Amino acid sequence: MSFGLSSHLVLPQRLTPALMNTLASSGARQIEIFAARHHFDYTDRHAVREMANWFGSNDMAASLHMPLFSPEDGGDWSRHTAPTLNLISTNKGDRILAMDETKRALEAAEQVPFTAAVIHLGLGDEQWSTRAIDDSLTAIEHLKAFAGPLGVQLLLENLNNAVATPEHLVEIVKIGHFDSVGFCLDLGHAHLQGMDHESGKSAIAKAFATFGDRLRELHVHDxxxxxxxxxxxxxxxxDWAEVSMLTKAATPPLVSVLELSHEFGFDADAAVKQVRAAIDRLSE
Incomplete structure (x- = not known):
């Protein structure tokens, strides 16, 4: 089982090479960079070059979590800031803003060796409709064309809205014939759905089955x-025993990325020790 660590753990802080060294000491083999301008400013050439140099000097895989916050949120961001960028908003101006910001983040892959980018479709109250399907197809098509030449695979993440359920994400990918697009299963989001009464399985087990061999990454949190x-x-x-069994049976092998809660003023070194202990427990 391969483990990664999301920089979501230290989201309140600016992501420096020193902080990256701390994250790397966790034993993770991949770091997922959370694209938020106050954290990793993907529009700043110096910040991007700094990150590219770090990955060039360290044997660590890189992935990207696409931005959730608009540029206007950067100055007064807090842990209570709700996501505002929406690639499938009913408002065309909001869709354009979200697309532009996402492309700006993807441009960092010209220097940073990102191999995958996790994408959100919609916010918490998104409804499943023909309009949502069309806007999802348009967003994925544009981002896939932009990310492909950069060597970045798009991974669609399940969310707690009516559009980004595992079943609907698979349907969107099939309709669009997006053969190169994969999936990221967020275990915490799936767990909130409880049991699937029709199949008698947990929502997590059903999501594994739904995504099948297009599943590439897990977001691990409780x-x-x-x-x-x-x-x-x-x-x-x-049920982490069930998760372990499902993960070990998955093909191709998955990367389990710990995406843990962040706190202001906490000790990053102490948190990384907890990450090491969590990886050890999950490995067992």
Whole structure:
């Protein structure tokens, strides 16, 4: 089982080479950079070059989580800032803003060796409709054409809205014939759906089956089944024995990226020790 670590853990801080060294000491073999301008400013040439140089000097795979916050959120961002960028908004201006910001983040792949980028479709109240399908197809088509020449594979993530369910994401990909697009299964998001009464399986097990061999990455965090908390594995109610069994049986092999809650003023070194312990527990 291969493990990665999302910089979401240190999202309140600017991502420096020193902080990257701390994250790398966790034992993870991949770092997923969370694209937020106050954290990793993908529009700043110096910041991008700095990150490219770090990956060039370290044996570590790189992936990217596309931006969720508009540029206007950067100055007063806090842990309570809700995502605002929406690639499939009903407002055309908002869709254009989200697309432009996402492309700006992807441009960093010209220097940073990102191999994958995780994409969100919609916000929390998104409804499944013909309009949502059309806007999703348009967004994926544009981003796929932009990311492909950069060597970046798009990964669609399941969310707690009516569009980005595993079943609907698979349907969108089939309609668009997006053969190169994969999926990222967020375990915490899936767990919030509880049991699938029709199949008798947990929502996590059903999501594994739905995504099938197009599944490339897991977002690993826990919750108590009520809200998206990004807790450490074992602090919530996810059945980690089941997750381990499903992960080991998956083909091709998956990268399990820990996407954990962030705090202001916390000790990054101490947090990384917790990451090492979490990786050890999950490995067992």
């Amino acid at each position: 919750n108590k089944g009520m809200r998206d908390e990004h807790l450490w594995p074992g602090e919530g109610s996810i």
